Amino acid sequence: MSALTDLLSVDGIRLDVEVEDWRSAVRASGQVLVDEGISTAEYTEAMIRNVEENGPYIVIAPGFALAHTRPFDAVLKTGMSWVRLASPVVFGHETNDPVQLVVALAAVDSKAHTAALAALAKVLADGDNVRALQQATSPEEVLRVLKGEPTGTGGPGGSRATSAKDAAPALSEQKILTVCGNGVGTSLFLKNTLEQVLDRWGWSRQVSVEATDTISAKGKASEAVAILTSQEIARTLGDVGIPVKVVRDFSSTTEVDAVLRDTYDV
Incomplete structure (x- = not known):
């Protein structure tokens, strides 16, 4: 099983x-999550309050929301749970509404699920x-897709990788922060x-x-060259002394490629 499917069972879909x-x-x-013994109803209500207080930043890609809140x-x-809706609903996101897939994440700490989210991002x-x-007809079919390796190329940004590599930062290491409410x-x-x-x-060794x-x-802003985040969180942060770059689709390597190029002017 992959790190992702270690946290998501057939019954969780x-x-x-x-x-x-x-x-x-x-x-x-x-x-x-409650049915699977992962969390209590109190956690569910906390996920809702998270959106009420911080806005719909959890809608991180077109049609996709990652519901969660702080560990407690x-x-x-x-x-995790995986819920595909019969009909999309509006969360209030500027660009990624309406939402048809809601993945809920409950974590005991900030590290236990990192590999699973990395797998989901890919x-x-x-x-x-x-x-x-989107077309899967059974939970088993969803799991088969999640266990497989990505088949695409990740978008047109890949064809420009050589020129970007040539323009790598001269410093031995720089840091970029990615920020959300929790x-x-x-x-x-x-x-x-x-x-x-x-x-x-x-650029992985340099950044x-x-x-x-x-x-x-x-x-931590003084330690970084830039922050990447959602529109809602960017408004919350305000002026932190470094560029705050908005990413609308957190799953899009093409969009992130463009934002990174803008950050480093390459």
Whole structure:
């Protein structure tokens, strides 16, 4: 099994679930966590409050929301649920609404699920995988897609990797922060997508990536050359003394490639 499917079982996948709005969509994903013994109902309500307080930043790609909140004692073990909705619902995101897939994440700490999110980022970066997941007719079929290797090339950014490599930073190491409300979910997802691009460019030794939350990001900004985040979190951060770059689709290596080029003017 992959790191992703270690945290997601067949019973944690529900397809074509009927909901009325974004809150009931999050509750549906949270109920699966409860049913699987991963978290309690208190965690589900905390996921909803997270969106109410921080905005729909959890909608990290077109049609896809990663529901989560900070680890606390309502999390019984690290795990995930996968809920594909019968009809899309609006979360209020500027570009990625409406949402049809809600993946809920509950983590006992900020490290236990990093490999799973890295695997998920790679799966959703491939258009063939996304289409297969949208068309899957059973939970077993969803798991088969998630266990497979991505089949696409990751977008047109790859054809420009050589010129980017030639322009690698002269410093021995620089840091980029990826930021979300809690530092355990969407920021890690974006970190993994950014690292895919840096690997492709050959910049992984020169540029490190750290996922963090909004409060910590303000203190760590002086250590970094830029912050990558969502529109909602960018507004929350305000002026932190370094460029804050907005990424709308956290699964798109093409968009992240363009943002990175803009950051380094390459």
